[in-house]
Amino acid sequence: MQSSSSYPEAVEQLIAGFRRLPGVGARTAERLALAVLRWTPEELHDFGLLLATLPERVGECRVCGNLAEDDLCPVCRDPARDQSIICVVENADQVPVIERSGGHRGLYHVLGGRIVPLDGIGPEDLRIGELRARLDSGEVRELVLATGSDIEGEATATYLARELRRPGLAITRIATGIPVGADLAFADSATLATALNSRRPVG
Amino acid sequence: MQSSSSYPEAVEQLIAGFRRLPGVGARTAERLALAVLRWTPEELHDFGLLLATLPERVGECRVCGNLAEDDLCPVCRDPARDQSIICVVENADQVPVIERSGGHRGLYHVLGGRIVPLDGIGPEDLRIGELRARLDSGEVRELVLATGSDIEGEATATYLARELRRPGLAITRIATGIPVGADLAFADSATLATALNSRRPVG
Numbered sequence: 001m002q003s004s005s006s007y008p009e010a011v012e013q014l015i016a017g018f019r020r021l022p023g024v025g026a027r028t029a030e031r032l033a034l035a036v037l038r039w040t041p042e043e044l045h046d047f048g049l050l051l052a053t054l055p056e057r058v059g060e061c062r063v064c065g066n067l068a069e070d071d072l073c074p075v076c077r078d079p080a081r082d083q084s085i086i087c088v089v090e091n092a093d094q095v096p097v098i099e100r101s102g103g104h105r106g107l108y109h110v111l112g113g114r115i116v117p118l119d120g121i122g123p124e125d126l127r128i129g130e131l132r133a134r135l136d137s138g139e140v141r142e143l144v145l146a147t148g149s150d151i152e153g154e155a156t157a158t159y160l161a162r163e164l165r166r167p168g169l170a171i172t173r174i175a176t177g178i179p180v181g182a183d184l185a186f187a188d189s190a191t192l193a194t195a196l197n198s199r200r201p202v203g
Numbered sequence: 204m205q206s207s208s209s210y211p212e213a214v215e216q217l218i219a220g221f222r223r224l225p226g227v228g229a230r231t232a233e234r235l236a237l238a239v240l241r242w243t244p245e246e247l248h249d250f251g252l253l254l255a256t257l258p259e260r261v262g263e264c265r266v267c268g269n270l271a272e273d274d275l276c277p278v279c280r281d282p283a284r285d286q287s288i289i290c291v292v293e294n295a296d297q298v299p300v301i302e303r304s305g306g307h308r309g310l311y312h313v314l315g316g317r318i319v320p321l322d323g324i325g326p327e328d329l330r331i332g333e334l335r336a337r338l339d340s341g342e343v344r345e346l347v348l349a350t351g352s353d354i355e356g357e358a359t360a361t362y363l364a365r366e367l368r369r370p371g372l373a374i375t376r377i378a379t380g381i382p383v384g385a386d387l388a389f390a391d392s393a394t395l396a397t398a399l400n401s402r403r404p405v406g
Contacts, residue, residue: 006269006276006277006278006298006299006302007270007277007299008260008261008270008271008272008273008276008277009272010253010256010257010260010261010272011261011270011272013253014253014254014257017250017253020242020246021235021238021239022234022235022238023231023234028226030299031225031226032224032225032227034295034296035224035225036224036254036257037257037261037270039223041258043223044254044255044257044258045254045255045258047220047251047254047255048250048251048252048253048254048255048256048257049251049255050213050216050217050220050251051217051239051247051248051250051251051254052247052248052250052251052252052255053213053251054213054217054239054240054247054251055244055247055248057211057213058211058213058214058240066209067210067211067214067240068211069211069212069213069214070211073209073211074209074210074211075209092237093237095209096209096210096233099209
């Protein structure tokens with residue numbers, strides 16, 4: 001068994017670059033590198049330039065911390081969004097997921113993480129001061145806490161609910177329960193217990 | 204269902220770039236783009252520059268047509284390789300696969316495709332003239348035809364065996380048969396028929 005020493009150095013570097021991506025093993029990285037080698041010089045130039053200039057082009061939205069190319073992210077720049085509801089998420093990755101769901105028409109606030117005391121991450125490390133400042137502006141009527149449904153996510157939500165409580169502001173938490181379309185037989189016990197505890201009257 | 208309009212333009216372009224890769228769908232492209240956004244500016248710059256300069260850095264080996272950063276590919280540059288055996292493959296992708304198998308210590312010749320009359324690809328479109336020139340040098344004792352085991356690959360091998368035949372040159376074809384470690388129950392009929400026809404005496 002030999003290593004793939006038959007590749008030129010530039011191709012080895014290309015493979016190594018792809019291997020740094022999540023879920024990409026040695027063989028996939030090789031396949032991606034060989035595919036990229038078939039791109040036209042223009043495609044390679046454009047994509048390469050895009051990567052090289054990403055740090056200058058993409059930063060954080062000044063208001064909500066979401067990914068932004070300018071001062072403001074596309075959501076904060078959109079006047080059609082409901083300015084009275086802010087959905088609080090841990091990371092910018094979660095914004096597009098919620099956007100796709102179509103379940104939120106308000107604004108976002110990206111914390112930049114979650115409170116994990118064991119890792120030395122406290123409230124002061126998250127963008128909570130910025131969130132408080134937005135609430136101070138008085139326009140916001142509801143804060144939807146969409147941090148994770150695991151222990152740290154719950155702890156972060158509990159902390160925020162306690163610290164940000166104020167008259168005229170509803171603080172809500174996204175529901176935990178059985179995924180839509182899922183068979184009960186495949187639900188884990190923790191989810192099922194939560195779903196049973198959070199049962200609602202029907203009919 | 205909304206599109207992910209919450210991404211800045213540069214991130215959308217990044218996602219579109221990754222989507223052009225084989226086996227990468229919309230969600231995977233998004234995941235890869237978000238992962239890349241966490242790279243350091245140095246990593247992004249280096250990888251971006253590598254992509255942009257690929258066309259200048261990676262070309263074809265002057266002798267065998269394999270991927271090469273200089274005039275010669277790593278295999279042709281290696282004096283330890285057996286100069287008397289040339290393995291003929293369709294594309295440069297196949298060289299590392301054979302290298303990893305450890306079954307070939309000679310040189311390569313990359314045809315740059317296969318003969319497919321229906322697509323208008325004839326022998327003159329492949330690097331056959333270059334192969335003939337290498338045989339004319341007189342050092343080569345064996346030509347191992349490792350084109351694909353499908354109809355076009357077989358036809359290409361048959362063509363080469365007929366056209367390149369000369370005294371003192373053995374022309375061989377890699378074996379077709381049951382994959383090592385495979386259960387007969389999962390072998391397709393064509394492979395099984397070939398394996399039976401190509402049976403060899405044992406003991």
